Amino acid sequence: MEALDGNAIAGQLMEVFGGEMTTVTGRCAGCRRTWQMAELEVHTHAPGTVGRCRDCGVVLMVLVTARGVTCVHLPGLVDLGMPTAP
Amino acid sequence: MLDVPTWEGHLAGQHVDVRLTAEDGYQAQRSYSIASAPQDRSVTLTVDRLDDGEVSPYLVDVLQPGDALELRGPIGRYFVWEESLGGPLALIAGGSGVVPFRSMLRHHAAIGSAVPVRLLYSARSLPEVIFHEELVRLGAREAVDVRVALSRAWPDDWNGHRGRIDREYLREAAWPASSGPLVYVCGPTSFVEAVADALIDLGHDTDRIRTERFGATGSGLPAPSASQGGT
Numbered sequence: 001m002e003a004l005d006g007n008a009i010a011g012q013l014m015e016v017f018g019g020e021m022t023t024v025t026g027r028c029a030g031c032r033r034t035w036q037m038a039e040l041e042v043h044t045h046a047p048g049t050v051g052r053c054r055d056c057g058v059v060l061m062v063l064v065t066a067r068g069v070t071c072v073h074l075p076g077l078v079d080l081g082m083p084t085a086p
Numbered sequence: 087m088l089d090v091p092t093w094e095g096h097l098a099g100q101h102v103d104v105r106l107t108a109e110d111g112y113q114a115q116r117s118y119s120i121a122s123a124p125q126d127r128s129v130t131l132t133v134d135r136l137d138d139g140e141v142s143p144y145l146v147d148v149l150q151p152g153d154a155l156e157l158r159g160p161i162g163r164y165f166v167w168e169e170s171l172g173g174p175l176a177l178i179a180g181g182s183g184v185v186p187f188r189s190m191l192r193h194h195a196a197i198g199s200a201v202p203v204r205l206l207y208s209a210r211s212l213p214e215v216i217f218h219e220e221l222v223r224l225g226a227r228e229a230v231d232v233r234v235a236l237s238r239a240w241p242d243d244w245n246g247h248r249g250r251i252d253r254e255y256l257r258e259a260a261w262p263a264s265s266g267p268l269v270y271v272c273g274p275t276s277f278v279e280a281v282a283d284a285l286i287d288l289g290h291d292t293d294r295i296r297t298e299r300f301g302a303t304g305s306g307l308p309a310p311s312a313s314q315g316g317t
Binding site: 001002003004005006007008010011014020022023036037038039084086 | 101103115117158159161162163164165274275276296297298299300301
């Protein structure tokens, strides 16, 4: 399955973070590059949703929904900005 | 076309999530770009029917006028064009990736914008070109240039581009990198990656390229049909 980008999970991010996230920036802890969330390499067919750094491949974000609860893990994301109004 | 009483307006290029719930509670959700302009009276989605899809065959074949749909949106501020962002604007579409650009071009026309726009739209064959007549009409405006490229089959008298939107065609048909265009690329992942790589190779500024990818389209069907209903 081909990778998508953060636009594809904009609705899910909005649900989790409570606002618009595609234009919010965060930095990769691996290569230090700053991305807007729309630019991440996103895999939606993994168990859960995985967002990776498009340059170095480090996993920045994992979202897993089970029994109506979404668990958010941001293992490689630093300096994540605040969501803006939807 | 959707009648959404609580709709508070959208920006050209945004999408919505459509969620279907089966009787047993199973849910499936997909994102669809909004094809209408913010100025249009109703919200229009254009759905490319995928033979092996879970959601699109229902939207295209089963949904009837008057049916209700569960929607979330509008969503996404990244793949959006507003006049304040300026131009010149290059919109590069593969297949149903043209849908958000229809919204942008209709918006551009509705506000009478003078920002120069060029749409390069790749389809496999003429019957697969979505919104063809409307795009030709929109392309007749002075600031707008619409070019359709047919990658697999074309009529004998086709005078548009024949073949893929590759580096050479981008060099010839997209704005030169030196003019600093704002570039939007939308389509299947492989199309978007190839076009974005070629643009960077041609010297375009990565900060001026915005991309939106969707999964591979399995269907060779002549595409679209508007869904109907409301929430």
